[in-house]
Amino acid sequence: MKKNIFQISPSFYDVMPAEYRELVENGPFEKKVGVSDLGAFKELSEEHPLCAGCGLALSLRLILASLPNPEDTIIVGSTGCSAIAFPQVAVQNIHSLFGNQNAIASGVKRALTLRFPDKIKDVVVIAGDGATVDIGLDMVMQSWFRQERITTIMLDNEAYANTGGQESGMSQEGAVLHMAPKGKTFPKVSLPELARASGCVYVAAVNPAKPKKLEKAIVRGVLAARELGPTYIQVFTPCPTNYKFKPNETIEKIKMRVKEGTYETTEFISAEAQELFARLEEGKK
Ligand SMILES: Cc1ncc(C[n+]2csc(CCOP(=O)(O)OP(=O)(O)O)c2C)c(N)n1
Ligand code: SF4
Numbered sequence: 099m100k101k102n103i104f105q106i107s108p109s110f111y112d113v114m115p116a117e118y119r120e121l122v123e124n125g126p127f128e129k130k131v132g133v134s135d136l137g138a139f140k141e142l143s144e145e146h147p148l149c150a151g152c153g154l155a156l157s158l159r160l161i162l163a164s165l166p167n168p169e170d171t172i173i174v175g176s177t178g179c180s181a182i183a184f185p186q187v188a189v190q191n192i193h194s195l196f197g198n199q200n201a202i203a204s205g206v207k208r209a210l211t212l213r214f215p216d217k218i219k220d221v222v223v224i225a226g227d228g229a230t231v232d233i234g235l236d237m238v239m240q241s242w243f244r245q246e247r248i249t250t251i252m253l254d255n256e257a258y259a260n261t262g263g264q265e266s267g268m269s270q271e272g273a274v275l276h277m278a279p280k281g282k283t284f285p286k287v288s289l290p291e292l293a294r295a296s297g298c299v300y301v302a303a304v305n306p307a308k309p310k311k312l313e314k315a316i317v318r319g320v321l322a323a324r325e326l327g328p329t330y331i332q333v334f335t336p337c338p339t340n341y342k343f344k345p346n347e348t349i350e351k352i353k354m355r356v357k358e359g360t361y362e363t364t365e366f367i368s369a370e371a372q373e374l375f376a377r378l379e380e381g382k383k
């Protein structure tokens with residue numbers, strides 16, 4: 099994060115909320131942080147208005163702490179519950195119309211590459227499952243086919259949460275939701291497999307019950323997109339409000355689904371990405 103983006107004009111200092119002043123004074127600016135540091139500094143996302151126990155809010159916090167280069171990262175979001183949190187996120191972000199996020203991100207990445215050929219500019223899409231697998235799928239897949247160097251992160255709460263709980267392509271077969279009382283009639287879409295077949299050089303399915311694994315996937319996804327081509331990371335983010343469970347049961351729900359084999363955690367690393375990660379590891383020594 100660049101502190102000067104958030105710096106307060108001296109004449110407004112007294113009227114700014116204490117939270118904001120704290121971010122400017124104690125935020126994680128120009129220092130490398132990770133998920134293990136959470137709680138020790140003013141975070142990139144705080145005071146969000148999402149529901150208690152929201153898996154998406156927890157994951158967003160972990161994702162932001164995992165970004166390898168937040169100061170020069172542009173996040174492209176989309177309509178949905180995560181969009182409500184983005185005004186509180188201290189990383190540069192763009193809100194795109196529902197479903198358009200990967201088209202916007204592709205354009206932003208191309209423009210930044212032309213404008214700043216010698217600088218690192220990571221472009222990361224963070225959008226819901228409805229935006230990614232349903233209404234935006236055309237743009238998502240076109241960005242993969244065209245080998246756009248962007249990272250696509252799906253916050254998979256298996257529903258259109260923001261509009262009251264309709265089923266999405268990512269809902270499980272048979273899922274009954276507020277606005278889908280009859281139960282879904284077809285299986286959950288396997289976007290990780292589609293991503294792999296469509297040219298993504300790195301694909302992972304992770305969850306916030308394993309924060310270190312999530313962090314590793316985000317770092318790998320962003321670095322591989324920077325150097326090689328499109329990457330896809332799917333984060334399981336259960337929604338207590340639409341699936342009617344208690345806010346303190348979110349992590350248990352995740353663990354249960356992983357254990358019963360209905361939410362796989364996976365990782366695909368292409369040969370070129372493997373080579374890149376080995377080179378980066380070697381460089382660290
Ligand atoms: C072009 C367009 N179509 C439909 C909508 C209505 N809409 C807003 S949010 C949403 C569902 C979002 O679902 P998802 O992407 O899964 O995000 P979530 O709210 O679950 O995090 C829909 C259909 C819209 N805002 N714009
Ligand atoms: S409706 Fe669900 S996804 Fe949306 S903020 Fe509430 S818990 Fe999170």
Ligand SMILES: [Mg+2]
Pocket residue numbers: 178226227228253254255256257258259266
């Ligand atoms: Mg959703």
